[in-house]
Amino acid sequence: MKESEDIRGLQLTLGVYVVIFALKLVIYFATGVMALLAEALHTLSDMFISGFLLVATVYSRKTADETHMFGYGRAQNVAALVAATLFISFTSYKLYEEAIPRLFRSEEASYQNLSLALGVIVLSMLLAAAPLVRLLRQKERGATAKAQMVELINDELGLLAALLGTLFIMWGQPIADPIATIAVATLIAINAIGLFRENASFLLGRSPEPEYLAEVERLARSVPGVLGVHDLRAEYIGPGTVHAGMHIEVQRGLPVEEAERIAKEVQD
Numbered sequence: 001m002k003e004s005e006d007i008r009g010l011q012l013t014l015g016v017y018v019v020i021f022a023l024k025l026v027i028y029f030a031t032g033v034m035a036l037l038a039e040a041l042h043t044l045s046d047m048f049i050s051g052f053l054l055v056a057t058v059y060s061r062k063t064a065d066e067t068h069m070f071g072y073g074r075a076q077n078v079a080a081l082v083a084a085t086l087f088i089s090f091t092s093y094k095l096y097e098e099a100i101p102r103l104f105r106s107e108e109a110s111y112q113n114l115s116l117a118l119g120v121i122v123l124s125m126l127l128a129a130a131p132l133v134r135l136l137r138q139k140e141r142g143a144t145a146k147a148q149m150v151e152l153i154n155d156e157l158g159l160l161a162a163l164l165g166t167l168f169i170m171w172g173q174p175i176a177d178p179i180a181t182i183a184v185a186t187l188i189a190i191n192a193i194g195l196f197r198e199n200a201s202f203l204l205g206r207s208p209e210p211e212y213l214a215e216v217e218r219l220a221r222s223v224p225g226v227l228g229v230h231d232l233r234a235e236y237i238g239p240g241t242v243h244a245g246m247h248i249e250v251q252r253g254l255p256v257e258e259a260e261r262i263a264k265e266v267q268d
Helices: 002-031 034-059 075-103 114-137 143-170 176-203 210-221 256-267
Strands: 228-238 241-249
Touching: 002 034, 002 114, 002 143, 034 075, 034 114, 034 143, 034 176, 075 143, 075 176, 114 143, 143 176, 210 228, 210 241, 241 256
Parallel strands: none
Antiparallel strands: 228 241
8 A cells, every 4th residue: 555655656746747847947948047947957857766766666566586585675775776876966966067157157147037937936836745745644655755755855945945046136146046056956965865875774784673673572572482582683675574583492392393383473
């Protein structure tokens, strides 16, 4: 059920991105506000990334086989890792490349139809809020849905920076345009680094929290016939899916059949 919600959320987001990208690009050419071009490029990368995350979410639902005995759940973490890399290497870098030179020649820029730019930015914020609210209302989210939620938050904050930059241009401060663009780039980079670190940890075999492991051990010890538990090991193999193993101690001399019954009960 959670994965189905993730897929619907990603599909909605992808559709919204297509509309927002078209709006930003058209209004950039009509106004000359560079922050809108930055946001358009940002949205274009979002479109490719959302499509990639959507494919990864569907792919992760494949059942276990001889090649991947624990299933394909980590495909979502791989997709989120690639998304984070693209945020940093493509979107963030390109925005810095465009904005920094403009800091030193902001007076050369010319702008027009700024009220139109304001209207499109506000509309884009409202459109991006729809899939974001949907994702925030989900009780559980997979890695790809979390990656998408981070990017939607990036979008809202980036659009806010573009909104403020446009307002300052209207108030006679054109240097606000490259500053707003740099703010968008920095925001993307910071969130992307956090996303990269989190998913790299999962792919390296991240273990659940100590409280989770303590509860697993408590449940195992609660089974009649279990005298002790040791060598408990666990790691995430997908969003919300843990593979765990342990040794249990039973009474010496217990028949094998009875020991197997106790082990089966612990497993259940």
